[in-house]
Amino acid sequence: MEYRCLGCRRTHAIDELLYTCPECGGVLLIQDLEEKRKQRRPGQVWRKIFDYRRMTTLPALKGIFTFHEFIAPVIPLDRILFLGEGHTPLVLANPRLEERIGLPFYFKNEGQNPSASFKDRGMACALSYLNFLIGRKKWKNVLAVCASTGDTSASAALYAAYLGDQVRSAVLLPKGKVTPQQLSQPLGSGAAVLEIPGVFDDCMKVVEYLADHFPVALLNSKNAWRILGQESYAFEVAQALDYDLDRIVIVVPIGNAGNITAVISGFLKLRRYGLISSLPKIIGVQSRHANPVYRYYLEPKKEKRKFRPVQVRPSVAQAAMIGNPVSMPRVIELVEEYNQSEDKQKIFVVEVAEQAIMDHMLIANRNGHIACTQGGESLAGLVKALAEKKVSRNEKAVLNATAHAIKFSGFQEMYFEDSFPPGFAIHPKKRLQNRPISVSSDPGEEGLPGSRKMSDRSYRRFIEKTAIKVTELLGL
Numbered sequence: 001m002e003y004r005c006l007g008c009r010r011t012h013a014i015d016e017l018l019y020t021c022p023e024c025g026g027v028l029l030i031q032d033l034e035e036k037r038k039q040r041r042p043g044q045v046w047r048k049i050f051d052y053r054r055m056t057t058l059p060a061l062k063g064i065f066t067f068h069e070f071i072a073p074v075i076p077l078d079r080i081l082f083l084g085e086g087h088t089p090l091v092l093a094n095p096r097l098e099e100r101i102g103l104p105f106y107f108k109n110e111g112q113n114p115s116a117s118f119k120d121r122g123m124a125c126a127l128s129y130l131n132f133l134i135g136r137k138k139w140k141n142v143l144a145v146c147a148s149t150g151d152t153s154a155s156a157a158l159y160a161a162y163l164g165d166q167v168r169s170a171v172l173l174p175k176g177k178v179t180p181q182q183l184s185q186p187l188g189s190g191a192a193v194l195e196i197p198g199v200f201d202d203c204m205k206v207v208e209y210l211a212d213h214f215p216v217a218l219l220n221s222k223n224a225w226r227i228l229g230q231e232s233y234a235f236e237v238a239q240a241l242d243y244d245l246d247r248i249v250i251v252v253p254i255g256n257a258g259n260i261t262a263v264i265s266g267f268l269k270l271r272r273y274g275l276i277s278s279l280p281k282i283i284g285v286q287s288r289h290a291n292p293v294y295r296y297y298l299e300p301k302k303e304k305r306k307f308r309p310v311q312v313r314p315s316v317a318q319a320a321m322i323g324n325p326v327s328m329p330r331v332i333e334l335v336e337e338y339n340q341s342e343d344k345q346k347i348f349v350v351e352v353a354e355q356a357i358m359d360h361m362l363i364a365n366r367n368g369h370i371a372c373t374q375g376g377e378s379l380a381g382l383v384k385a386l387a388e389k390k391v392s393r394n395e396k397a398v399l400n401a402t403a404h405a406i407k408f409s410g411f412q413e414m415y416f417e418d419s420f421p422p423g424f425a426i427h428p429k430k431r432l433q434n435r436p437i438s439v440s441s442d443p444g445e446e447g448l449p450g451s452r453k454m455s456d457r458s459y460r461r462f463i464e465k466t467a468i469k470v471t472e473l474l475g476l
Helices: 037-041 041-052 061-070 096-103 119-137 149-164 180-188 200-214 224-230 232-240 258-272 291-298 328-341 354-365 374-386 407-415 456-474
Strands: 002-005 011-013 028-031 090-092 105-109 142-147 169-172 190-195 248-255 281-287 348-354 397-401
Touching: 011 105, 011 142, 028 224, 041 096, 061 119, 061 224, 061 232, 096 354, 096 374, 105 232, 105 374, 119 142, 119 149, 119 169, 119 224, 119 258, 142 190, 142 200, 149 169, 149 180, 169 180, 169 200, 180 190, 180 407, 190 348, 224 258, 232 248, 232 258, 232 407, 248 258, 248 374, 258 281, 258 456, 281 374, 291 328, 291 348, 328 348, 348 374, 354 374, 354 407, 374 397, 374 407
Parallel strands: 105 397, 142 169, 169 190, 248 281, 248 397, 281 348
Antiparallel strands: 002 011, 002 028, 090 105
16 A cells, blocks of 8 residues: 555655655545455455455454455554444434435434544544554554544544553644533543634644644544545445445535545445445535535536635534535545546535524434434435435435434534524524423422431322323323
8 A cells, every 4th residue: 555645646655654745745545556456356256255254253354344455454453443433323214204305315323433423433444553553663652643623532532542551642622612522532531632722723733733743643534544444434335235326325514524535435446346336426515604615616617616715603513614624635536536437427515504404403313313413414415405406306315424412412402492602593493492391299298209207108199299290291
């Protein structure tokens, strides 16, 4: 394998951790120098290998490295970290929700990864490769750093903690812009958590400076090994659908653009190796409050397109609240390759409102899902793509719920209490609000349950009165 620069097109050996091209500073992708040899093995054989491998008891080949030959075959099995990541379920929408949205679709529940987000896919690969280099080069006291809106820091800290004293973890977060649940995760894993004034883009600039001037291991998606690990999402979707991706639509929220890059790259790889015969349609989704990729593709003529970062505004889809995605050069390169491979447009980008993100998250979860705000963004994006005729009703969609809903429970609480600050531009719909109902009971002479004075007779009377009130409230 080798690094390939998307700027000057030079290649570099992978025996060092590179994040940008040493020659021109361009963004890197990793390519497999043995791809031609692997392509000589029929796609049906690769399918059989990966399908049978799902039965293995060897930890290194469970999870994302079920697809070891396609992800990072240079990493020996004894250096691979496996914390239970990967093979998250595809959950089909119930008939009521399918009818409401207008086509059948699944949520792929990435919140069921170890740190409760999709970031574990890329981190398992990046930290496994770092573990490999530590063993080979006898490095000691490695410092791993990342910028984060929450999920990346939780994942980086978790995997670094698994390596013990070999790796120290430091995460840079935008002060006041990470949910308490997400903040608790890197703290619990023992990472040094540094809160920086500003937004994610500012934290990322600081981390990039550290990576350029100091010997640190950068764990953001600028690290090309992260992209390789996240390709496993595409491999798993194809495997779960028996490698038949005809009329399948993949809906992915866009933040730092690493995830959509990996999804595109993963499906292209499956096509080159013959596991799939057609590429699925891909819909990238951005909030109006952080929409640089959407703005870029508003220009239909590629020669006139010019990427311009945007100033982000408050967003409930915090993982996507990024105005200057570092993987944008990868997106531009791979979108072009993807569309050209089938000689028609197969990748689209839509924009959704913050209101739609919250509404669709709650609609999904009221129908038995555990979608986070990014999952709500995906569902809102599917509805928008349908309205704009980018998706038809005879297709079937797979939506990326990037994290667990519990990580974003604070936004749900704000919705229910109608307490969003004006910058979010969210006005709750009463039919989607829900609050606890207090069932009060007048204390008798002996008080309420828990009182030392309460007799058995009084307690039975309290239970009966309370039950009657509950029946009235529930209409029994």
